[in-house]
Amino acid sequence: AVVSTQSTGNIEGLGGTISEEKIGADREIRSILAMPILTDTRQVLGVVEILNKKGEERFDRNDESLFEAFTLFCGLGIYNVVNFERLLKANSAQKVVLEILSYHASASKDEVAIIERKEIPSASELNILNYDFGDHTLDRDQTVLATVRMFMDLDLVNKFRID
Numbered sequence: 001a002v003v004s005t006q007s008t009g010n011i012e013g014l015g016g017t018i019s020e021e022k023i024g025a026d027r028e029i030r031s032i033l034a035m036p037i038l039t040d041t042r043q044v045l046g047v048v049e050i051l052n053k054k055g056e057e058r059f060d061r062n063d064e065s066l067f068e069a070f071t072l073f074c075g076l077g078i079y080n081v082v083n084f085e086r087l088l089k090a091n092s093a094q095k096v097v098l099e100i101l102s103y104h105a106s107a108s109k110d111e112v113a114i115i116e117r118k119e120i121p122s123a124s125e126l127n128i129l130n131y132d133f134g135d136h137t138l139d140r141d142q143t144v145l146a147t148v149r150m151f152m153d154l155d156l157v158n159k160f161r162i163d
Contacts, residue, residue, distance in 0.1 A: 028052075029051055029052060030053070030057055031056075031058050031059055032049060032050070033049070033050050033067055034047055035047065035049075035067050035068060035071045037074045037078065038071075039075065046074075046078075048070070048071055048074060050067065115141060115145070118141065120148050120149055122149070123150075126138075
């Protein structure tokens with residue numbers, strides 16, 4: 001029943017006494033209900049099987065409906081675990097990228113001291129207000145000074161409380 005359900009994705013129910021050799025069980029099996037655990041795209045994740053309905057020979061439609069609800073919850077649980085694991089993996093990757101970027105984006109104390117000693121030129125001196133401005137003409141220090149000028153002119157220093 002499990003193999004058939006796994007390959008077809010269909011509900012399998014068997015009733016009557018089933019030979020122990022047929023399913024490899026060490027007890028009498030009177031009834032089996034096997035149901036697939038499906039993804040949202042109807043791909044089979046696994047199969048759940050229940051055996052020997054208490055007091056009756058076969059599982060009925062009501063049993064199937066209840067069991068189907070159970071397998072839906074199983075599918076949702078597995079889906080949530082898989083997505084949570086993906087989220088954790090993505091967060092870990094993001095942390096690594098942020099650490100690398102912050103390492104490369106940080107300046108040494110000497111570099112900061114050099115920039116602090118320089119006067120911040122006006123926007124017109126830097127030519128940053130012209131449509132044809134291109135930062136590729138600026139060296140590294142001039143790029144930093146132009147960025148500071150833009151922050152000051154846009155009042156980002158006060159808005160974001162930058163020291």
